[in-house]
Amino acid sequence: MELLFKILFYISAFIIVWGMVGYPVSLKIIGKIYKSRKLKKDYNHQPTVTVMVVAHNEEKVILDKLQNIIELDYPKEKIEFLISSDNSTDRTNEIVKKFIADHSEYNIRLYEVKARMGKTNAQNEAQKTVATEYLVMTDANSMMDKNAVKELMAAFTSDDIAYVSGRLSIVNQEASDVSNAEASYWDSDLAAREIEGRIQTITAGNGALYACRTKGYYDFNPIQCHDSAMPPLYALEGKRAIANHDAIAYEKAGEVIEDEFGRKVRMNRIILKHILPDIRILNVFKYGWFSYFYFGHRTCRYLLWISHLLLFVSSALLIRESWIYSVAFLGQTIFYLLALLRAVTKSQNKYLTLIYYYTVTIIAQWVGVYRIITGKARPFWEKAESTR
Template sequence: MEFLYKMLFYISGIIIVWAMIGYPISIKIIGKIFKNRILEKDYSHQPTVTVMVVAHNEEKVIVEKLKNITKLNYPKDKIEFLIASDNSTDNTNKYVREFITENHNIRMRLYEVKARKGKTNAQNEAHKTVTTDYLVMTDANSIMDKDSVKELMAAFTSDNIAYVSGRLSIVNQMSSDVSGAESSYWDSDLTIREIEGRIQTITAGNGAIYACRTKDYFDFDPILSHDSAMPTFFALQGRRAIANHDAIAYEKAGEVIEDEFGRKVRMNRIILKFILPDFRILNIFKYKWFSYFYIGHRTCRYLLWISHLTVFITNALLISESSIYFIAFIGQIIFYLLAMLRAFSKLDNKYITMIYYYCVTILAQWIGVYRIISGRAKPTWEKAESTR
């Protein structure tokens, strides 16, 4: 049994270290090796585009969003706007109709989803009404840079590029330690995605701003999120999902831990499926860098919840074996105590806050797993008020 404990301890430890330290370092080294691979753009590529906004009870932000998208720097005869209201019960639909009436010269329409089944279902339904060449997706609480659509379209330089993700820029990183921690994590992840996209394909996008050809759109299961499902879907077809970080959307991160925790729990509603969504990913000879990217960037991160538990338990069982295991166990205890200290106090320390934020992320994975196993995972969620 001792050999089994050691094996589980080291395998789980390697997964944790690789996910959080090893892979980010390796991808930066790979990026320098392939520094000559750059993102190509063609600004003459200006096809017809539909900007789709999915909204559920977004009366607080929907008018500002409508004003924002109608000021995008893109040929007016080639752009239209589609608001997919996911069974909104507040004034969202009313405000959209009023805006359309007051701005009759703008090609905008409202699609009302009759039964609330979540964002992906609303996109699936509304997509069937789209006649333009391309779809740009954006969230109701995201403010798009005026050149964002032009930038997204410029990145579709070949038929092999099926998906382009923009950059989500967090605007309230200084508002609280929670939003600051999320901003730090997100900035690090964006660096990784930029390199992945340049070399071959990204492993995930973001819901605030992304685009695909209308003909390439696939009706995903409503429980899934385009953020994680679309890039993998296209990569397994041998096509590319890339990032153009000059296409920018601005958004607020959760300013209180309850909002950010809820968002992370929602993100993990499909965590078990996406540890390895398709065994073909393991075929490194066919999928090349994507296999390496996915296993390092996604699989290892999606295994953090079980890896931390396994490391803790096996370390406790091995503590008498040597001073190495004793020190490792004490280190873990201190790590979790620091997170608890931050949770129950207003201690203002950047590093302790990062530890706390990381532990909250792991706990959110556990809650996601529990909801999946208990059948409570669902495609709908309540918005985080501090992000509005």
């Protein structure tokens, strides 16, 4: 049993350290080696585009979103707007219909989903009504930079590029310690995606802003989300998913921990499948850098919930065997106590907040796993009000 505990200790420690420190550092080194690889753009590439907005009970922000998308800088005769309302029961549909009537010079349509089954299903249904060459997806509470569509389309410079993700910019970073921690995490993740994309392919996008070819759209199961499902799908087909961070969407992060926790639980509603969604990913000889990227950026991070538990338990059981296990156990105990201290005192200390934020992220993974096992995972969720 002692050998088993040691194996669990070192495997768990490796997953945590590699996922959070080793992989990002290695990626920076790889990025410098491949510094000659740059994102190519062709601003003459201006195909027909449908901008799709999925909304469920978004009466607070939908009018601002509609005004935002009609101000996009893109040839008017080549752009359409499609609002897919996911069984909204508030004034969302009413607001959209009035806006369409008042702005008849724009090609705006409302698609009403009859049964609420979540964002992905709303996209699946509405996509079947699209006739343009490309689709741009964006959230109701994400305000797009006026050049966002132009930038996304400019990045489709070759037939093997199937997906382009934009950059989500957090506008309320200084509003609270929670939004600040989320913005800091997101900035580091964006840096990793930029390198992955220009070398080969990103491992995930973001729901605030991304684009794909209409003919390459795939009807995913509603429990899945395009953010995490599309890039691996295209990579395994020998295509590329890339990031163009000059295509920008602005959004608020959760300003209270309850909202951010709920968002992370929702993100983990299919975490077990994401650990290794397809065994082919392991074939580094065929998929090259993508295999390396996915293991470091996704597999390791999706295993944090179990790795932290196994590391804590194994170090506790091995504490008398070596000072290494004693230090590891003591360090973990102090770490979790500091997170608890932050939760109780509401301290504004940035280091305590980062520890607390990270711990909450791990707990959210556990909740996601629990919901999967108990059959409580759902394709829809209640939005975070502090992000509106």
